[in-house]
Amino acid sequence: MLSGRKILLIVSGSVAAYKVLEFTRLARKAGASVTAILTAGGARFVTKEALAAITGQAVHDDLWAAEADIGHIRLARLPDLVLVAPASADLLAKMTHGLADDLATCVLLATRAPIMVAPAMNPAMWENPATQANIATLRARGIMLAGPEVGAMAEPESGPGRLIEPAALLATVEAALTPTAQPLKGRHVLVTSGPTHEPIDPVRYIANRSSGKQGHAIAAALAALGARVTLVSGPVAQPDPKGVTVRRVESARDMLAACEAALPADVAICAAAVADWRSAAAADQKMKKIAGEVPPPIALALNPDILATLSATGPHRPKLVVGFAAETEKLEEHARAKRRKKGCDWIVANDVSGDVMGGAENTVLLITPKGTEAWPRMKKEDVAAKLAARIAEALA
Numbered sequence: 001m002l003s004g005r006k007i008l009l010i011v012s013g014s015v016a017a018y019k020v021l022e023f024t025r026l027a028r029k030a031g032a033s034v035t036a037i038l039t040a041g042g043a044r045f046v047t048k049e050a051l052a053a054i055t056g057q058a059v060h061d062d063l064w065a066a067e068a069d070i071g072h073i074r075l076a077r078l079p080d081l082v083l084v085a086p087a088s089a090d091l092l093a094k095m096t097h098g099l100a101d102d103l104a105t106c107v108l109l110a111t112r113a114p115i116m117v118a119p120a121m122n123p124a125m126w127e128n129p130a131t132q133a134n135i136a137t138l139r140a141r142g143i144m145l146a147g148p149e150v151g152a153m154a155e156p157e158s159g160p161g162r163l164i165e166p167a168a169l170l171a172t173v174e175a176a177l178t179p180t181a182q183p184l185k186g187r188h189v190l191v192t193s194g195p196t197h198e199p200i201d202p203v204r205y206i207a208n209r210s211s212g213k214q215g216h217a218i219a220a221a222l223a224a225l226g227a228r229v230t231l232v233s234g235p236v237a238q239p240d241p242k243g244v245t246v247r248r249v250e251s252a253r254d255m256l257a258a259c260e261a262a263l264p265a266d267v268a269i270c271a272a273a274v275a276d277w278r279s280a281a282a283a284d285q286k287m288k289k290i291a292g293e294v295p296p297p298i299a300l301a302l303n304p305d306i307l308a309t310l311s312a313t314g315p316h317r318p319k320l321v322v323g324f325a326a327e328t329e330k331l332e333e334h335a336r337a338k339r340r341k342k343g344c345d346w347i348v349a350n351d352v353s354g355d356v357m358g359g360a361e362n363t364v365l366l367i368t369p370k371g372t373e374a375w376p377r378m379k380k381e382d383v384a385a386k387l388a389a390r391i392a393e394a395l396a
């Protein structure tokens, strides 16, 4: 229920804007009050009069009129939630860059209330790397995402980008406004993420294809359950997850040192794709190629195993140590062997023969002393949330 909750609804330009009238009706029926801001684009698709009638309040659409009337700062302070629905690609881009050139964007910048966006746009616009980068940045800043759904568009086209349906949007808003349990409050969790870079000389290094998406999502999911999270990350392009302490490192040896410095921890999760080998003697100066000479061999040395080190018994061994197993064949068999060899408690096994490394989705097996669970293919954020929930259960 939403009794007494105040929603500030920002309606931007999309043909799907008509759906927010139904959402508003449902939200008010559930006990919420809804105050609406209509952007110039939004006004092309839904009228101010319709929104005023359905919210039962005056609609705000002009920065300067709002200044004379209630003021954008006061509007920004009013709500329990600012909901941008539909959120156009343009408004999402403005939010990403902190533009404030109309009432909606000023309020979005001035508010301290949680913000949720419900995108609606053509599938090509949604899938465009610019929009995806904006969404990733907004999510990393803690802005919540509702939808979009996959389905038919106004144009004869189908794909991701449809505004979430009113009832589903209401459920998402209700979930966001219901205080979440913080089962991991008071727990310290150490997470490793990303690749490591092992120098060959000052300009060259050995690395792998890890993007850090899965490890960073795990850190964010644990923080959302109230854990204090230290994320030790190799070089990645991922933004720092909100509310997480991030230690950035380059090599496996630096990663181990940062992990040991972060102990004690209740839980350690090694999601990093640590380079197994480094150059045995990295050159101090750039290695030169000499015409006609045989290329120099690179002698390799074995890197320390961070997961095995953290799993080893000792006063600082975390209660629960979780490793990952990246395999291209015999997934379960190799992962089980890895769990025994490394001494960790659980292993999350993933088949990296396809597009998992760097991709958005993952199909994993969770191997614990109790047995093996096969999880369906899902977004890396959902794997992270499920794993965080399982960890909270195990520590309860």
Ligand code: CTP
Binding pocket: 192, 252, 270, 271, 272, 273, 274, 275, 276, 303, 304, 305, 306, 307, 308, 322, 323, 324, 325, 326, 327, 338
């Ligand atoms: N790992 C680690 N330190 C290393 C190598 C791996 O902490 N030097 C961790 C990874 O973070 C992961 C687990 O060990 O949690 C397994 O990593 P994976 O790359 O699958 O296995 P390897 O140990 O490298 O073994 P192999 O390359 O033979 O599969």
